[in-house]
Amino acid sequence: MLSALAIVFLVVVCTADDYPFRNTSLSFEARVADLVERLNISEIAGQMSHGGARKNSPTPAIERLGIKPYQFGTECLSGDVGAGAATSFPQALGMAASFDYDLVYRVTEATSKEVRAKNNNATALGDYSFHTGLSCWSPVVNIMRDPRWGRNQETFGECPYLSGQMKRVVVLDDHRYVRANAGCKHFDVHGGPEDVPVSRFSFDSKVSDRDWRMTFLPQFEACVMAGSYSLMCSFNSIQGVPACANSKLLTEILRNEWNFEGYVVSDQGALENIMTQHNYTQDPVHTAAAAVNAGTCLEDGNDENTTFSHLEEAYNQKLVNESTLRDCASRLFMTRMVLGEFDPPEMNPYSKLDVSIIQSREHQDLARFAAGKSFVLLKNEKNVLPLREHSLDQMTILGPFANDSRLLFGDYSPTIMENFVTTPLAGLTYSMIARRLRMRHLRC
Template sequence: MTKCIASTALFALLLAATGASAQTQGAEARASALVAKMTLAEKVSQLQNDAPAIPRLGVPAYEWWNEGLHGYARNGYATVFPQAIGLAASWDASLLQAVGTTVSVEARASFNTVGAGHAHGRYQGLTIWSPNINIDRDPRWGRGQETYGEDPFLTGSLAVAFVRGIQGDDPQHPRAIATPKHFVAHSGPEPGRDSFDAVVPPHDLEDTYLPAFRAAVTVGGAGSVMCSYNALDGVPMCANAALLDTRLRKDWGFKGYVVSDCDAVGDIAAFHHYKPDDEQAAAAALRAGTDLDCGHTYASVAKAVRQGDLAGSVLDASLVCLFAARYRLGELGGDDTYAHLGASDIDSGAHRKLALQAARESLVLLKNAHDTLPLRSGLRLAVIGPDADTLETLEANYHGTARAPVTPLEGLRARFGADRVSYAQGAPVAAGVPVPVPETALRTADGAAGLVGEYYTNPGFHGAPSAMRTDRVIDFDWDRVAPVAGLDAAHYAVRWRGELVPPGPGDYVLAVHVDRCFDCTGHDPVRLFVDGKPVIADGGSDNSRLEAHLHFADGRPHAVRLELVHASRDQGVRLQWLAPPAAQLAEVDRALRKADAVVAFVGLSPDVEGEALQIEVPGFAGGDRTSLDLPAPQRKLLEHAAASGKPLVVVLMSGGAVALDWAKQHAAAILAAWYPGQAGGTAIAQALAGDTNPGGRLPVTFYRSVRDLPPFASYAMQGRTYRYFRGTPLYPFGYGLSYTRFAYAAPALSASTLKAGDTLQVSAELRNAGSRAGDEVVQVYLDTPPSPQAPRHALAGFRRVHLAPGESRRVDFILSARDVSSVDAAGVRTVEPGRYRVFIGGGQPGDAAGVASTFTINGKEVLAP
């Protein structure tokens, strides 16, 4: 089997013939020589993600699993950038490359604290399982937030930039290895994903689902690819030789290694029933081209080899790929290319500055009636909404721990003045989903907002606390970090004291949410006391959310005490509630009376949209959505605020598109902020104040309703995304406003007639025709000759351009043969003869200002897969 090299035996012969050492022959030869010395048991152990040490061969233990979706993740403090969908909204490939670079710099810096040649645990290695470049084909998918949106060209372009950022400029000495995932046709539904069979027409596979992966491999040079849980047309992807071997390795020339999604190899037998047992599932996956098992199904490989069901050369080929990667990374020692990186490179000043830039660039202005924005200086603001002051809507999922996160409420207070900002939470994210108890309901003994935290070095709360401070809210991410200086990140205890001040009478739910580690033994005990009585007492169960139901007759304060003992790998704590709607709206009225304008932070949260969540409430199921509407409690909140007659600015915080139909009609302005990362609050405040000018564009279509969409489980693309949706969207893909105006003129083509296979240069003159500096996202769309499979329009180029008022610039694009190609029903990609139309503008044709030209292609050319 041909993969990274011809075979272990061949390389051994070459080494013997030349008398050369493995060191001088490069990573593959060194890997081959090492694998040749291993026993069968040792080889099998190295095919699993938590590869153990082989002391006799000088091989340290290595955990292949690491994450870096929008910042180095899950290993303590790191720079937390906007969630991937927010990065995509920047339409800025150079930004994505800078973010990818930061991810790998911080991963390498963390790796160096352990040192090459030493055992590295989970989330400490240099193999980054990002980016997620699945197509966000349907807004109901809860993991769409992890992607770069719905378009294959945009996704592929950003993937190339991110991969290059992670891996660096030297393929023989990568800073880290990127792993585009999940290959392929994996985008929901979340429930049942382990057994789901994606039935994809050949046209859609080639036209929509494969291009971004092809670009990441052939242009980006990705060193790894992850195969997905699902089957494709009946064949589990991690056993799909037609795609893993033929398409990926032979057609695209991929020389890296393939890793399974976690437990996906086991799914081949357990859920897909494609093979009768783990042994045959493992053999099928290895033969197909899955080199590394995230899981332990490959433990059964030894039996398959001994029985003659699997050739030992298949194992050797995969192992050479894996160890060649480790040698190139310098993980096995002997390479100090990146030895200069250390703790000071994690969340450095430059990285924090980049996080703020990324948050600014991710913002998309959707509405601005009567130039409501920027907000006038001196306005008094009422800040409302469940997403105004929560950490989780900054960090999203697959994140590191933000050292100094800024929520929107904090950002607005810093920019406009705390004395000019009143605040009321107003509503939960969705019915039945608790949110953090706001600062307005927490009070210390001396009347300050929050609770007093006592931090102990011991689990029994003995002696004096090591530190004391007032915590404004109890909403903490402490994954692998100490909450205060002087504590051991793995062992501490915290007791919070103060008063709970309900906004009014009614039935309340108090909840303590502990982000439980999902693959560890033992959890953190918590206890909650109200008026001296225990209402929650949990000794460390698997439950991440613990609840107490209480009735308060009035708004008098109640003594509250919360205790947490941290002795596991659990990741943080949140004190949450569900408050009576009438009481919360009455609190909103009190805030409105002090204000000239209202800023409402509404949308979703990672508690309701995400990966395989345990949630079943109206509008949400298992991490996916059953409705695109803004959840009913938040819709009621907006209507209540608007009834005040004061200008209403809506800031949408979400990972997916939300049907803001009511807000589009009644709000004065709408800003999409996604999950904006550690600097999100600062970036939002600056944009609302006019210190910066929003310039992002939508990477997905905002539909009006699920009624506009095909069935969620259908992977056919007709009726989906801007390319094949024939209806009228709420907001189209590529859409976004600015505080200034841009004009296009003088379109030019390098030729009006082309021979099939030739490239085409297109250009236009862009001018900032307004009075403010701003960014325009120049977009190039192609309309191909009519055919049954042709998309409405297809993005073929884009560039984010900054212009001062009155400044002009000529913007040029080169369209390759692949950029102007089409895919037929059989999945064959060709450049077809006929008349084409190219549009250059600030959005799709018909949705934005721009200019168009036509050209003709003579002849036909079939392109390689």
């Protein structure tokens, strides 16, 4: 009789720590596959549509799986940018003038340590705000072709080979975990005039296949071969097709030829520009489909409501396959996995980095050394240098860079700490010889 039987009900309660994607004995690939398989389409779209600045980030938490928000927007061009005090290193163009790969590696290592230290501090406080993440929007890989482009100082110059080699050492990381994720940008054939004759948001790079292959692709390929986990697609079109919806660029070349396994993030607002600036698509749903089908996996948008916020609608209209969306999610979560997000902190040596290393004496000394190596020496006509007493009776310092520290550091540089800065004008003014001269500064 049933009354004589002992009936036992076994209730198994699984916590987030029990999921296979938390199992550190499994491969990263197996763990990512398990994680992504547990996501629904709405959750995947949410992860893909929040990869940008300010209100467009961070990615939303997935509480049922214990997954926290993540900040994909961080600038690391010449130091840790926009997150408070940080050591400032020379702009990329100055580093290229050193022709010193080891120095570039040391500067990159110091920057990534400061990025990681700030991230450790921020996430411990539950802070996932802009510039606190580990996925850097740098280095800038573009070739400096047009002097009218406003960001030439961010590049390594005009040589595809030198740019590629410099980028390789920026990206390289040979440990189980990645300290910070380098993301090469802007892909591709970017760097035209800012607003002459058309906006940089809408210009079409009518590049020949020969020039494309020989000038504008090699340095990006070097990034991929070095192991970069992300690339940023650019505002412009290439041969009539917007870069972030260009399947020849993002699928045929990047994925099929180069076997790129990372993710592509759009430049800020580049996806909406596909429709509003290039007039390539007719509505946000088709724009989202065009971008993701071409190979863009993450949107750096201007606001909370982005182009990729229409991905679920595109999926429901059968404009995007489920496999395409899950592939993108896998690429995004693989990056977070190798950064150590889903492992116990004691397994990751980078989790021990703290903010005491920010602007440490070691990093300050490295910045000074790098600045010295970046100098380009000019011919000393008639031996006018060094300045000698009584050899001159007046001196004119020309140009706006002479006494403007912000201009000297350039765009996308860390917060300027004035107590560490001496401008050329100040240095000359305080020199013993210069104080005997009649000195004037013309800003031109």
